[in-house]
Amino acid sequence: MIKAIPKPMEEIINYVQDCTKLLIAGCDGCVTVCEAGGLKEAKVLASALRLYFTQGGKQAQVDETSLTRQCEKEYLAQLSDRIDQYDAVVSLACGVGIQHMAEIYDKKVVYPGVDTCFLGVNEERGLYSERCQACGRCILAETGGVCPIARCSKRMLNGPCGGSEGGKCEVSKDIPCGWELIYERLKTLGQLDRFENPVVPKDWTTSRDGGPRKIVREDLRI
Amino acid sequence: MSAETPSRLQKMINAGHLAVTSEVGPPRSADGVVIEHKANLIKDYVDAINVTDNQTSVCRLCSLAACIRIKQMGLEPVLQMVTRDRNRIAMQSDILGAASFGINNILCLTGDHQHFGDHSSCANVFDLDSTQLAMTVRMMRDEGKLLGGYEFEVRPQMFIGAAANPFAGPNVAIRVARLAKKVAAGVQFVQTQCIYNMDTFKTFMKMMVDRGLHEKVAILAGITPMKNVGMAKYMKNRVPGIDVPDAIVQRMGGVPKEKQAEEGINLAIEQMEELKGVEGVRGFHIMAIEWEEKVPEIVQRIGLYPRPQLAA
Missing domain, CATH: 3.40.50.2300 (Response regulator)
Structure with missing residues (x-):
């Protein structure tokens, strides 16, 4: 929400x-x-x-x-x-x-x-954290259900960067390293092979970079 | 290491010599003479000179201009490029610009988050990450193509480098896997994070060798001499991704203050001696932070001076 x-x-x-x-x-x-x-x-x-x-x-x-x-x-x-x-x-x-x-x-x-x-979740009452940046092209299937765009401070698609330490982001000890989360999740799912495939540059046109966005659902319009 | 370029650094590595690189941090002003001064301090002792790109997110004279200056001094620059500040249009443009001046080495980095720097309220870009920047340079060089698909004739002849940090999280195996990914993206040489924890580095190198990756990418071991015990403590506690064992802090603190700089150099020399024997290490990248004048002494003491001359 x-x-x-x-x-x-x-x-x-x-x-x-x-x-x-x-x-x-x-x-x-x-x-x-x-x-x-x-x-x-x-x-x-x-x-x-x-x-x-x-x-x-x-x-x-x-x-x-x-x-x-x-x-x-x-x-x-x-x-x-x-x-x-x-x-x-x-x-x-x-x-x-x-x-x-x-x-x-x-x-x-x-x-x-x-x-x-x-856009985030309620971790507990009074504690909310970000999960999605609404980039318009979801890649969660490739990243073990953890979004590197929302959860890596550098929105890296081939992380983790060299500043990741003890599971924490270089920006703050309060931020979990998004790529460590991805790694752990891929390991749990037995999908670590995904980790070594270089991810190509992202098409950001569906994100805010394409200008103000609009959805037209012809199937829903009368 | 695939593509051959006119890079002297690449030729030095391919000739089987232990390569030596060092770096110059540009000034926080328009004073280009500082670059010349720093480059002159080290030029006879290194094969190539990296120029940092707004390192630690502090705004400085740009890496590209400084690299052009170094090139015009007849020296060999390594253009460091971070993806934090520029999008793919700007970076490809700078790569073409660098190549037009005969710059033949690039180090592809994501860059520190701006949170560390002097403009922490700025927007960042991160259109690409370091791996994707390497892919981009390779495409420009090998296919004569921009990311947007445009094809051109005169290609940038870049020897493609990247960083590797064996000491960052979550574990060494992932650090090897990540470097494998960079190699798959086109990276030909690597300059590592400063090495203080020799055991971890050796584990990393063993895994690289076991996978045969050391034959696909030239690894230059990162060396940063400590100036004093304060620097050792700072790097241990405050710099993300740097692993300074307690023994090193204790050793630096165990000598009188006026002897600590000398001890730091001694330590660096010992580390380099040890690293010379590690399979897969193809040279050194000496990051003497605001201490460039010590590079000649280090290179001499480790027995890598004079630098081998390559046939023209």
């Missing part, structure tokens, strides 16, 4: 300090799972902003809500009858949801309330 973290309160205050009517819009999707931007976080942020305005002696209305998914216009449409009353919206959805909100309500100021970080 998409992983995000709440933006610092000071940054959000900096955006909204001149507003008098504000909507905090959470999202029930990915950001709820990583506890960065669901209804619970929307309520907490709204309370904190109310306190901020009260303490500053300013009259301001701060409402909160959460939509099923801000990446789908049917759910965003649920705000259509009341969004006009607000000076601005703070969206706690991921960068996709924030942009979609701004796209659908193109006259409305929409501020980000989270920093969107990566």
Whole structure:
């Protein structure tokens, strides 16, 4: 899932300090799972902003809500009858949801309330780590189910590099060496022969290098 | 080692001599004279001079310009190229540019992550990795073709090198396998990471020999003399992928401070003597970090001076 973290309160205050009517819009999707931007976080942020305005002696209305998914216009449409009353919206959805909100309500100021970080897993509560960079051409079949693009700091396709030590990446002792993970997994699977085949330069056109991407599924389109 | 090139380094190796290379780190300024000065210190004692490419991710005068300068001094440069900072367009362009000045050696590297350097907030590239860069150079040289498929007439005549680190994770066998992969990609010579753990290096070389890989790639053993015990500790504890046994730290620390530099040179000489007897070692790559003036002494003491003259 998409992983995000709440933006610092000071940054959000900096955006909204001149507003008098504000909507905090959470999202029930990915950001709820990583506890960065669901209804619970929307309520907490709204309370904190109310306190901020009260303490500053300013009259301001701060409402909160959460939509099923801000990446789908049917759910965003649920705000259509009341969004006009607000000076601005703070969206706690991921960068996709924030942009979609701004796209659908193109006259409305929409501020980000989270920093969107990566596609990752919940290792445990409050601990998330990256697994996929959405390069658009999956090679996991060749690499024992561990992605070198997402998990090697140098996205090497013929690793590990000479900085790998004790199973850790040269960038940080907190980062497992992606290629050691690949090696161990290939060993477990009895596929170590894959390790010695040089992998040719990757075609990055399906990654961000090809420009903003779009999927057109003719089989699904009516 | 397949393709013959005009590289003097390749000729020296093929003639059966123990090759000696060393390196010059370019300055963090536009002062090209520094390159000449450093190259002049070592030129009579080595067969080729590597020029590092923004090593440890610290921005410096570029390797290509420094290599051209060294070439114009009548010396033999080895163009180090890391894939961290440039994509395949830029790297192939630089390879063609280098070849147009008669540069005949390239060392294909992935490069340290920028996290270590003076621009840690930059974007990296890593369009290719070191193995893929070697493949690319081989394709340009042997097929006269760019990665994009364009075919051209005047080919870069490059002797293709890479690094190998027998001491990095997860184990020596994988390090041999990885080097085998580089050899399959076209690598003809290797300069190893600095060797301090002789046992691990010998294990690595035995595995190389057992697979016959030592006949397919020329291995130049990496030597970095220690200046003092502080450097030994730093390399042991802080530099990823370098294995400095405790005994070496103790030995460096066991002599008075003013004698430590001498001890470091003595240690390097002893290591080289031992390495001369290891099957598959075809020469030395001396990385005297900001200590280039010691290279002549090392080469003389190890008995590799004067350098053999090749027939023109």
